[in-house]
Amino acid sequence: MTTDTASERRAQPQRYDPLAIEPKWRARWEADDLYRTPDDDPRPKWYALTMLPYTSGDLHIGHWFAMAPSDAAARYKRMTGYNVLFPMGFDAFGLPAENAAIKNKTHPAEWTAKNVEHMRGQLKLMGAMFDWSREVVTADPEFYKWTQWWFLQLLKHGLAYKKKAAVWWCPKDQTVLANEQVVDGKCERCETVVAKRELEQWFFRITNYADELLDTSKMQWPDQVNLMQRNWIGRSTGAHLTFGLDIPGVAEDEITVFTTRPDTVFGVSFFVLAPEHPLVAQITTAEQREAVRAYVDAAGKTSEIDRMSTEREKTGVFTGAYVTNKFNGQKVQVWIADYVLATYGTGAVMGVPGHDQRDFDFAKKFGLPIVPVFQHPDWDGGELTAALPHGGVMINSGPLDGTPDEVAVETAIKYAEEKGYGKGAVTYRLRDWLISRQRMWGAPIPIIYCDDHGAVPVPESDLPVELPADAEFRPTGESPLTYHEGFLNTKCPTCGKPAKRETDTLDTFMCSSWYQMRYIDPHNGERPFSRELAQKWLPVDQYTGGAEHAVMHLLYTRFFTKAARDMGIIEYDEPMVRLFNQGQILGPDGQRMSKSRGNVVAPDSQVERWGTDTFRAYLMFLGPWEQGGPYDASGITGIYRWLSRAWNAATADVPTASQPDVPATRELRRWTHKTIKRVTEDIEGFRFNTLIAALMEFTNELIRIRESGATVDADAWREAVESLALMLAPPCPHIAEELWEQLGKPYSVHTQTWPTYSADLARDDEVEIAVQVNGKVRDRLKLPLDAPEDTAREQGMASTAVTQHIEGKEVVRVIYVPNRLLNIIVKG
């Protein structure tokens, strides 16, 4: 834009020219620091947050889809009297940076920094009210120093521990693979068949908080997210029961199972261990050793998703060993089968084919006995074709025979406890959070291994443990930290003797579990954030982001918050009070946008062609925000036309008079107030699509009034166009600012107060109702608002269109819904 063309435009009748006005206002806002959020503002605070983008390299349409409506909502809050914090940053650690490093022979830091630079520029095109002075980059040592600090706090408070856990291992590349790097059971790089391998890894005790995480009463989140988290946590009540083991040379004399059906224990006809169960190797007999080993190997190559499938035919191998069911003294065979997971319960199940479908399928396949232990009312005593559901009374259960289903579980637990065979227990599907990653591009776990002192935490004063700048990536994907001598070798903080650093890094979900806290005090060098600022800003009032994060990220950040509260770092219970999950935007072909599919629509190209405001509004207009869907650029012209019309309506001269047309003025006021009402309610409810539609209708009405030639009251017209500019401010910040200026109002539209409506002015005087006969619309009536039933009935019955259908028939009932319809029910 040059000043020449700008002044020419000014002199001529002005057309909507977004490419001229948008950069102008963005530069002005930045120069004025319009979006700097002060910490000492007396207005009530509002912390609005949208999930930070991963530094993939290019800002995606999906980012705009997530952030532009979020920005509109934040702007609206600001206009309703809040001091709004709306920060932005970058999630910068992760696997793609390492892949790029291997491919381009660069350091991931270089790739990441370049992407941050580029994406920040792209984000600025959005014209959002981000306070850039608070930007955080999670791969920056200034930030990850504190991610490491969090690890140390959790360790100090007994919430971090080490244990063995399985990872995908590529035997050729000698490296750990992520789930997504395993394609059809093979390494994506070299196509070698991969298998699980056990490594010592760090965990956080999220299961300590399982019950509290089930409590969603202190937040207002969508039901489906709460439900998904509830199912993910998967609290099951039942019992731990012990089975006797008597095998020469094996130290253990029992194995414990978890079961939700201790009442079926007399129906146990076999016993199954997960192939990974630690006792498998010890109890297997010599004859079965080869078969068991082969099965364990095969199970190590199968993904958990496949193993959990109830459709897959059951497989398993007899170990040759037996356990004793203490309840009836019976000895049953011990099998291993991959439908039993080592990560759930105790990794062992009692096989009750009469009452569990998976056990039933297993017993059928391997010819194991099926003994029902409930006389279910629907069961005739014949051979079963499926496991029996709950119901009936206990049979074949010795001392417990005759116990009804309703009290069977508690009775069985009581009996087990009395006899010392087991006790009531609760188990969760949720597992402790594995945070070790055998990767370079993450925050190093601040631990030093000393021969004398074991795993010693790095002293807080030595943080950050920085990643080496000269890391060299091998094409295998092996972490360079494992062979970087300078990084590896250090001294034990306790004794000063030579020691080795932990080479694993922290899961990137750790960064995103606390980043919202860092925004409130991003430059603090002493602490992750100050207590005073935490008091002022936290928790987040409104969080928005993709539904794909409904469980993991959102559960992890809730855990962090609760742990931080218990460690005395913060004083609230939930990280985000309100949550809204927007849907995912897809390519025009309905597939996920990706370079390999060639269906990527770049937001920059849309902005260059139509301007930021048009693109923002189009994304909002596409449909319900929570749904997402394919992006089809062809409809965007409609938004551009609308903004042009809005521009024309707001800038045009309209016939006004001191003796205005009263009905036309009334109509204009009604439209203005009705629209404010609709738009206010829509933005409060994140219904951006209908918000835009309401503004379109309002714009069309303004143009209709102008072209009708009616002379309207000058104040009413001014109120209408000023309201239009104010309501455009959240979705379309640039055109709103320009129109506001052209209307002669003081800078800036974004610091104005949101318009309010009068319910009286918004109300319709007259409504049209449907008149139905037996539910079919036969006529329509114009009635005064809230007309009494008598009026409606009288006029409805008088209509010839109606009498045609009720003539000669008996009116049995009349239903009147004021302002909606009159339904006449006739018979005969």
Place this chain on the structure above:
RNA sequence: GCCGAAGUGGCGGAAUGGCAGACGCGACGGUCUCAAAAACCGUUGGGCUUCACGGCCCGUGUGGGUUCGACUCCCACCUUCGGCACCA
């Protein structure tokens, strides 16, 4: 497979127990133009019927149910999307 969500004109969608299709795209017809584009105006769910005004029937993934009335509530099913713990 399990958990969560969604299916409405040619397309995106609106209406969450009360007139299905708001708003927009596209298409068709028109105005302007030498022409085209842009802009503007009109029509636009399907079928039958009427010279016309109009009228009638069908229609919200499929099948059943509740109700005076169902896109909306209930049951079963189908399809698509998100998540399933090392992609972020």
